[in-house]
Amino acid sequence: MTSPTSPALTGSCMCGHVKYTSTTLPTHLTSCYCKTCRRLSGAPFLTFGDFPVTALTFTSNPSSRMFTSYSGIAVRSHCRECGSPISMQYKCEPETIGITVGSIEEESVRGPLPRVTSHIFVEGGGEGRLKGGERGEEKGDGEG
Numbered sequence: 001m002t003s004p005t006s007p008a009l010t011g012s013c014m015c016g017h018v019k020y021t022s023t024t025l026p027t028h029l030t031s032c033y034c035k036t037c038r039r040l041s042g043a044p045f046l047t048f049g050d051f052p053v054t055a056l057t058f059t060s061n062p063s064s065r066m067f068t069s070y071s072g073i074a075v076r077s078h079c080r081e082c083g084s085p086i087s088m089q090y091k092c093e094p095e096t097i098g099i100t101v102g103s104i105e106e107e108s109v110r111g112p113l114p115r116v117t118s119h120i121f122v123e124g125g126g127e128g129r130l131k132g133g134e135r136g137e138e139k140g141d142g143e144g
């Protein structure tokens, strides 16, 4: 029951050049601890909400988004002005797009966001040690 006139949520980058709306809430949330996500965000991990690509509309000028592919298996987009990471899309899953949950406007969300159910690249290649070591910092255990 989605209506194109009432987005389930909207979001934007830090500076507002990149904006999007979605007709649905994300199906699930995934926190990715891979090296690329850590470097891009400057944080221990990046959390993405997965959306069907058909649900998502970028309402900003298309040239505001800059595309990169660091790993070759996924394409990311960033704001060309402020650099905020906006999306990641696996080439093998072209029908799904991951949107950084930090870019979602919390006030716009209509309904409960799902919990983070996946933690990926936590242990792969030993790159997940930050998580184990710093877990005490993360009071989010009971959150969400």
Ligand SMILES: [Zn+2]
Pocket: 013, 014, 015, 016, 017, 018, 079, 080, 081, 082, 083, 084
């Ligand atoms: Zn921006």
Ligand SMILES: [Zn+2]
Pocket: 032, 033, 034, 035, 036, 037, 038, 121
């Ligand atoms: Zn990652």
